[in-house]
Amino acid sequence: MLKLGIPSFFLFILILQIKGDDFKEEIFIKPLPPSHLYVNFHFITLVNGEESFEHSHLAPRSLGEIMSRYQVEELHLTLTEGQWKHKQWGYPVLDAAPGAELYAWFSPEVIDVDAHWKKLSSTLSGLFCASLNFIENFNTITPKMSLWPTGAQKLKQNYTSQLRYASLPREIVCTENLTPWKKLLPCESSHGFSSLLNSRMIHNTNYHSIGVHVRRTCVDNNCLDTNLEIKQTVALVYDFKIINSMDWSFRKLFGQGLPGACPLSSSSKIYIDTTSNSTYRFKLSPEPNNIVLSQRGGSETELAVYNITNSVMMNIVAKYETKDKIFVNIPPPLTFTQYVLGYGKEFGGIVTELTNNYWAPIDVVLLENAPWWLPIQLSSLRINGEAESKLIMSQYYSPGKSRQKPYHLELLLRLPPKSTTTLTIDFEFVFLKWQEYPPDANHGFYIGSALISANLPTAKNYTSLPIHGNTFDSVINASKPWYPMIFRTNGAMVSLPTPDFSMPYNVICLACTVVALAFGPLNNICTKELVLKAAGTPLSLRQKIFNIFKKKKD
C-alpha cells in the first residue's frame, strides 16, 4: 500500500508542477543575543494564472473564493500578540501591529470599495475566528503614502483609492485563530513544518504573530502572466528565560522534533542565521547541508541551510559554548518609540520619537492613526518643539468625525543623520455615551500603533525578502539601493473618563426633575392670575403637632 502510495504521490506532484502550482515551506531562525531567539515560518503557495484558482490542489479554496468574490488584488492580515522590540532585536522579516491588522487593495474595477471592504473583513472574521467584524468606517483609513502594493500591478493606475487599512489593537490572538490558519495549508498540521506549530508551545513566547499575505507576482521578467502568491507566516520570539537555557532545540521550542518535509512541497528548507556565531559561539547539530555567505547592502550574513527532503524525525540542536558574555547591542539604523503624555483625563499628547542612527538622512513616512475618541489637534503638532518644521516634506491630514471616521495624519519626514526627531501632538479626551464603553471600561483604551515606512539605505539588521522574492533564497546577495520596510511602533493605552454606569435611571429622573422645576412655575405664571384669597388663621407648628396628639387621645 505504502509502496503504491509514494509513486502515485510523486506523480501527483509532477502533475501539479506541470500545472505550475507550487508549495514551499521554510523556517528562518535567528538568535537575538543575548536573550531571545527569532523563529520565522514561511509557507508559500503559488497558483498559476487567474482562472485556475478553483482547480488548484494546493491553494486553500476558501481564501481563493474570498479573493475573487471581493475582487481583492492584494491582502495582508496579521494577528499578533506581543511587541517586537526593534531596538534590541533588529528588524523582523515582516513587521506587524499588535492585535489584528488588515489591509487590502481592491481591483480598480471595484467602485464601492467601502462595501467590499466591510464584506471582506466580515468574511475573514469568520474564516480566522478573529474579531475582524469590528472593522467599521470609524476605524478604517486609506493611507496615502505609507503603504504600497508589493505585488505585480498594472501601471498607471491609482491604487491608493482602492486601499483600506484597519488595525484592532485590542484583539487577543489565541489557538482559535491558529487552527483555521493551519487548515489553509496543503499539509495542514499533519506533515511538514506546520506540524511544529503546536499552540501549547507557540503561545508560550514573548511575541507571536501569524499572518496571511496574498499578492500577485510575475511569472517571468516580462510579466505578461501573473501568479497568485499566498504566503502564510508565523513569527515567534522565544525568551531563553522561558525555555530555561540558552541552548535551544526543536524539541525544546516546539515540544517535538521535525517530522520531515510536507510531501506536497517542492522545497523545504531551514535557514539558521549564524552571523552571531562569531561573538556568541554555538554549535549546530546535525551539521547543516551547506553554509551560505550572503553580502547584502554592506552587511554580511552567514546562513546555515538545511534541506529537508525525507520524512525522518529530526531535531536541530544549538549548543552555546560561551554562556556569560557581555553583549553589546548595536541598534539598527532606524529606531522609534511612541508614548502618551499628560496626566488626568482631560488633555493629553502622543509623542513619537524617531531615531536615525545612520550617517545619512533617511526619508520616512509616518502615519498616525488616532481613533475618533482620541481627537488630535493638528494645530498642536510640534516637531522637535517647532510648529513649522523644515523636516516635513509632505503632509496629509484627514480630520476625524465622532463615531464615523478616525483621525489620520501622514507626514513625509527627512530625518537628519545621527539624530532623534520628536513629534508631539495633543489630544483631548472624549466622553463617550455609556453604552459605547467596552466591558471593563476602566481597563483602558488601546491606541493603534503608528506606521512608519522607510526606504533604508543599509541592510544592517534587515531580514526582509526583496520585493520580488518569494522565498528565502532571494535574500542571498540581494543588494539593492534601497531596502523598503514598513514598521509599526508600539501601541499605547489611555484611560478615558467614565460615567457611573449604574446611574441611567437616576440621571434621567434628576435631569427631568430640574426641567420640570422650571416648567411648573412658568406654567403657573403664564396661565394663572394672581389673586388675594382669604385664608383661615394659619395654625402654628406647635398647634399642628398638638392637634395630632389630641386626635389620638380621642
Add this chain to the structure above:
Amino acid sequence: MALMRKYFVAGIVRYWLIHTDYWQTIANRVEIATPLNSWKRLIEGVYLYDHGIDPYEGDSFHESPIMLLFFHFILKKVPYLLPLIFTFMDILTAHILYKTSKAFVRLFEETQEKNKQHVAEESKTMLLNKSQLNEAPDYVLSVYLFNPYSVLNCVGMTSTVTQNLLISMSLWGAASGQKLLACIFIALATHQALYPILLVVPISILLADVNKGCNKCSYIRTLLAFVLCWGFLIYISAYIMDGSYRYVYNTYGFILTVPDLKPNIGLFWYFFTEMFEHFRLLFVCAFQINALALYVVPLTLRFHKEPVLLATVLIALSTIFRSYPCVGDVGFYLALLPLWKHLFTFMQQKFIVGCAFIITSVLGPTVWHLWIYSGSANANFFFGVTLSFATAQIFLITDLLFAYIKREFTLKHGSSRRIDDKPAKLVLQ
C-alpha cells in the same frame, strides 16, 4: 469720569489675566470653554482652513464660517493684538449694555407714566423715581464689568465674547428703534449660536413699542428683516466655504443633536451620556423644544407689555437649557438683572439662590479635579453640582417673574394683604 475708571480697571484686569500663566488653565476650563466656543477649537479650525483642509470635514470646529474668516484674518495679520481685541470687545459689550439699559430705563419711565392712573393710592410711593431709575444702568455696567463669570469668559477668549457683543448690539438697536441694526445683529448672533433666535420676539415687540405706529406691520417687517438677514448670512457662509453647506451640520447640527458629551455647566451632557439609545432622539427633541420653543409663546402672551423683561427671561432660560452653555452666557444675563432692582424686594429666594451660586461655583472646579485628575470622585459629583447650578438659575428666573407679578398686583391693589380685615394671601389661580 467714574465710568472711564470702571472701564479702565475692568480692561486692565482682563488684559492682565490673559497675560498671566493661568490663561491656559482658564481657557481650558470646562465651565468656561465648551466644544462650541473654545479658543482651542477656533485655533484648530483656523489652522486647518489655513492649510487648505475643510475644517467642517472633521469634528473639531463648530463656529460659523464668518467667525472662521474673521479670526483667520486676525490671526494672520495681527495675532499679537488678540488679547486687546477680546478685552475691547468685552468692554464694548459692557458699554453697549450700559447704553441699552439707559434706553430701557427711559422706556420704564414712559410705561410707568402711562399706567399711573391704574396705580392704587397707597402704592404711589412704590413708583420708581428718577434717581432709582438712573442707578440701574450703572449697576448693569458694574455687574458686567466685574462679574467673575464675564471676566473669566473674556479671559478664556471664548467666542461667547463675540456672541455677547452681538446680542447686546441687537438689544441696543431694538431699544433705540433701529430696526435694521437690531435685525442684523440678532441674525449674526443666531448664525453663531442658534439660541438667540428666541430674541426675535422681544426685539420685534420692543421695536414696535419704540417706533410706535402700526404694531402688526412692525412685527412683520422685523421678522422679514431678520429672516432676510439670516438667510443672507447662511448664504454668505456657504459662499465662504466654496458653496458647500456642509458647515450647517457642524454648527446648527452640532448644537441640535449634541454629539459631544464633554461636561459643561448645562443639563445635557450627563443626561445624554446615560440615555438609552432608542430614547435618544425623543429626548433630544424634547430638550431642544424646551430650550427653543416651549416658553416663547406663553411668556410672550403674558409679558408682551414688558418686552425687556421678556428678553431678559428668554436669554436666561435659553442659557440654562441650551446644549452647550458656559459661564459667559450666565454672566451676560446676570448683568441684565440690575434693571429689575425694584423687584428684588419682592423676591423670596435671593439668599438661597445667592448661596447656591457661590457654593456651586466653588464646588464645580473642586469636584471636577477630584473626578478627572485625582480619580477619587466620579461623574455623579460634577453632575450634582451642575444640576444644583441649573436649579439655582431656574429659581432665580421664576422668582424674578413671581416678583414682577406680585409688584404689579401690589401697584394695582395696594400692599395690604387683607380682605374685609381678615388676613388673606396671594395665590395663583
